[in-house]
Amino acid sequence: VTFGTMAARGVIRDVGRVMNMPYADVDVIAKQVPAGPGALHITLDDALRLSKPLREQYETDEQVKKLIDTAKALEGMPRHASTHAAGVVITKRPVYEYVPLAKNDDAVVCQYVMTTLEELGLLKMDFLGLRNLTVLDDAVKMVQERLPDFKLSDIPEDDPETFEMISAGKTSGVFQMESAGMTGVCVGLRPQNIEDITAIIALYRPGPMDSIPRFIACKHDSSKIKYLHPSLEPILSVTYGCIVYQEQVIQIFQQLAGYSLGQADMVRRAISKKKAAQIEKEREAFLHGDPERNIAGCVANGIPEETAQAIYQDIYDFANYAFNKAHAVSYAVVAYQTAWFKCHYTREYMAALLTSVLDNSDKVAGYISECRDCGIALLPPDINRSADRFTVEEGGIRFGLVAIKNIGRGFIQAVMREREQAPFTSLYDFCDRMAGSDINKRAVENLIRSGAFDALGARRSQLIQVYESVMDAVADSRRQNLEGQMDFFSLADGSSGGRKNVKEIPLPDIDEYTPEERMLMEKETTGLYLSGHPMDQYREAVRRLGAPTIGSILGDFAQEGGPTRFADDQRITICGIVTSSKTKTTRNNSLMAYVTVEDDTASIELLCFARVLESCGPYLKENQAVVVKGRLSVRDEKAPQILCDSAYLLSAAGAPAAEGQAAKAPDQVLYLKFPSLDHPSVRHMKLVFQMFPGNAAVKMVMADTRKVYGTHASLHEALLQEARETLGEANVVVK
Template sequence: IDYVVDKYGSDHVAQIITFGTMAARGAIRYIGRVMGMPYQQVDRIAKMVPNTPGITIKDALKRNESLFELYNTDYKVNKLIDLSIKVEGMPRHASTHAAGVVITREEASNYVPLQKNDTQIVTQFPMNTLEELGLLKMDFLGLRTLTVISDTEKLIKVKNQNFSLESIPENDIDVFEMLSQGNTVGVFQFESTGMRQVLMGLKPINLEDLIAVISLYRPGPMDSIPTYIRNRHNPEEITYKTPELEEILKVTNGCIVYQEQVMQIFRNLAGFSYGRADLVRRAMSKKKAVIMEEEGRVFIYGDHNTEGCIKRGIPEKTAKEIYSDMANFASYAFNKSHAAAYALIAYQTAYLKKHYPKEYMASLLTSVMDNTDKVIEYIAECQRLEINVSKIDINLSNAGFSVNDEGILFGLKGVKNVGNGLVDSIIRERESNGEFKNFYDFCKRLSKSELNKRALESLIKSGAFDSLLDNRRSLVLSIEGILKSIEDDEKRNISGQLNLFENIQGVSDGFAITEVPEYSLNEILAYEKESVGIYLTGHPLMEYKTTIDRISSCSFREIVSDEAERLDGREVTSVCLVSSVKPKITKNNATMAFVILEDMTGTIEMLVFPDKFDEYLNERRENNVVVVRGRVSNREDSKTSLICTSIEGIDDFLDNTSYSQQKPILKNNQLNEKKSVKSVYLKIIEYESAEYEKTINILQLFNGTTPVYIYLEEEKKLLLAPKKMWLDYSENVISELKSVLGDKNVATKQ
């Protein structure tokens, strides 16, 4: 955007306004607040609306029997729904289009009214109106991943100057094997749990598979994923409504996936021109009913310019079915050229991760340096890849994460209170005059930069000076004395004179650092967290690793990821650290608290309501290790959080006599009462049902090594579930499945 502003002038370039409208769920929540209804009740009703793009409340009433029943039997719900329908679709706020830019020949204000959104100049007309006016609209989409790839190339070329991303093979077996195993943390587009499941089921073998997955993994087309995977593994099962479709759909295993395929069907089957096929495709994507109805007739019967399907030998019934399939799918269909560009970038990141993991992970970590949770996640992935991530070293670390023979080195920009200017000064001084000999030498050489007491404390507490003097407490206590000594030296103008004490142990040039006992391990870790945002030397929860593996039902990373909606309302147990506590007085003059909890994968907020506030006063003190039980709350208008059920100090929990005698608590990957079972068979009566969703939740939550077969009653097909949904068998889980599906619909085979 800066480029086009510089090239064409700021008065010829404007970004585009976009209006956020009240969607179905949002409308219900909004009216619920106005009516003063309890949030939990409104949230439950809102979530009865399927999470499908473009769905209306009226559609939801037709599709969800439970919602329809509530609407007809509960007066308040009836009123809530009726009012929500009236506000649904109304503009709610104005914002700026993520990528859209208008470029005009004369000043933009000559063509369209402008306004300011924050600091940005935007048009007052939305995208579609601008197109109707004939203005040139460009999309500029910036990707952080492109910077990651560029940085990775630079790191690789330090040792291999001939490396070029342009010359990597497009069919690397090892890369596709990595994707098929779901090892995609840090891989563009393929990081989410759901996407990993799709890749593990599909087992991609070429770039075409990646293009299709990116196109299909969105609400709407997602329903076609099982068919696509089945057809890919069983090509003999692929059927076409007419032989003419094979040439078009063969590349996507018999499924309509791309907008280009929709256009090709119009051309090949009905004789549409390129221009007319594109116009129909656009009408379908915008759901313009009048145009779709008219062009549907032309597709089947033709007109004076177009032959139509019937004249080309395709039966009327078949033509109608094909058009119906296209009309239903075209509003979600993806542009293949766009998907191909994304797939290529995804493949490149996968290739770099597989063959140059140190360089790629270092660049990836640099790109998310200001996102603590992502840094924690990617460092955990480095550990899985057996890549050592070293703490900061004042003589070795660069601005961002860098690589050395031992692994990856933490970057100086990751230290709080250390600005970019100081980081640049440190690196420049080190490159010009060599490594820093000791702490005093560092302070003296950087004395005319942005160096101050706060920055020094943060650097010390992060471990940046451990290679010069391995006693952080001694260094912190020496800061004021050293800075005062350097200031006095400069005043007396004796800089550069030989100091008799220069090489004596514990002495830094003209200042003797007093040796004092080092901080305790917990203090060191707390200061690392304070200065860098994460623990570098270890983790306060490491000594409780066995207990965590035994009783934590899922990690905080899982709860706040794309799994949040699946876990919504479920009670979870976690061994974690109380990071901070923020009390708040409610309208009723009672006290509640917002508690930030931290486990070894990330953080989450827990709400402690007034009825629990006093009960757990001691347990929720900062830096306490606790066992919490809470209900997952996945609200669309705020971050996923926990609602406190109970908090217990870890020592009290471990001292509990029942704990040592009890069997392991049910969790994701460690269940009790095991017996030798070869496979589990489940019968699903209705594919799109609450029972099906609950079953999938159970399978994903209690994953293990026992194969699961699912028989779909509607389709009369027996499918082997992906490994992600296999069970770690226990009688408790089988009992849970039977309670959802019924005893007759759950069977085991030994």
């Protein structure tokens, strides 16, 4: 078990919730607590000392003072118990004979935390399951279908093409290297071997990240590599003179000062845990030795005292950040293997990767986008060709049936067995032959809507109209057979009667659904757009707006070292399709909405308060393409959200004025008449102008004061239409 404690930011949020303070107010206060590396150890007293805005609020606002005083009383107390994800205690006799046990949900856990268990002398092992090992295993099996003798162990460790791919930043889907920051390090370092990848994995964490520029500079220019003493070169040469690994710290103590490996490791632990008294005691032993522990010391080994002091200081500065090399190498090998597969067996690897993330539609969408970039077609589900998982075909990667909602694995296995006898030829043939299995109308409808029957020649619109009749006819036919009823005419012509007398129900002659309707059906049944993406038609408009992809924003915040491109509270513009919108009433009885917007890389949640809903609510309807402007909001351990300032239809915002659809010449002036400067229509139209940047003059006349205010915009027809709807036809004039 582990105990989550009330840390500074979290305790402010918890107390604010209990005090019924508005979320937005508490969020502002919580974010005044410094974040970043080491922030877990910052107390509320530290925060008041370090943050002037927080201190001023505390001293001037009675409610904030009460909030923080209450939070101080609770700070550091256990908040909840959770399960240590990978920790397993191994004992000779049943565990309950040593320590008390408890249940967390269905898991049996020790009631003591990790450190107590270690002090009691029990063996605690961390077992880490890696999804990527399953991905590699699945990829190997797919390759073996073509090359039966292929083995993972046959992969060369020094493949130039793989390292070239990593160095070019093509790391999407590569273990440990997907984040924007890590990709940037790969491009800068240009790794040439697994040793380089190991170092990247060890360095790319808060703290040691600061030494990455020096590491890269030394790799590319050996003249910049410096050793405090020649005896350090054999130990540090693999990392270009930088201390990166815990094993290097141990080697320095062992080889320069004569420590045993066990003694050296105890010092490393003391330094990493900042045990000051022990660190100072060891400095003397490192320099001049300790006869009681049979340690010779650096000076006795011919290293000048001044140099030894500098080396010890170097160790002190870096040991806290040093990473376990055995762990980093294990990860580096898996990272290299995934990169090798992506480079040489791209389809097999991406199919295995897609199968592994089926429960995460954002990741599936991102990897589908990567397939597109690699020139690999993603083929829609096909009742005669799809397996349960993603599979490789000549034309690309075939979508697996298990991703379609309401389709169980047992039913899919039955479909795969049945079609081995002969391919399905029609919807009726499928329903007739599968009637003995756990087939149901919802499953058949979803197969049709996802496109699984498209290859059989009928339109989805036709099949949706007749599938219930087909299934009812099959059921009636089987029931007659079971009851032994024979058709009079079938007896007369000598046939055996029964199921085969039911004729295929004719398909109605109706138009197919539009491409947009088909995409929406696919989204509803699989969580993904398969035959395209609604954003495809807006790619040029998005490019002109310079909006980042949603995936790039989420990926930047997800990386271990923290974001490098984006920041909390940063103003941002994104484009996407509205996929859901849920409204709720806030504590002060105003309306707000949680709106999800997605592009072809990922989705993000917008927080839209009453002011925005009044002016932009009509544009935040499901399935509409929108441009959203707002500020990034990043709460502890939550995916980034956007506090929405404005939203507008993408088709309008993306269309250039030069297309001429009632676009006006640049020397024309738009005159708008408003009731007054503080009227809501002024704010609304200012937001609209932001969506239509351009050079045409706009004059805003106030009816009450006769004052005129100026701005500029593109006089697009959509802008004019919006102005007419907001102000009335008579108050919108172009001259």
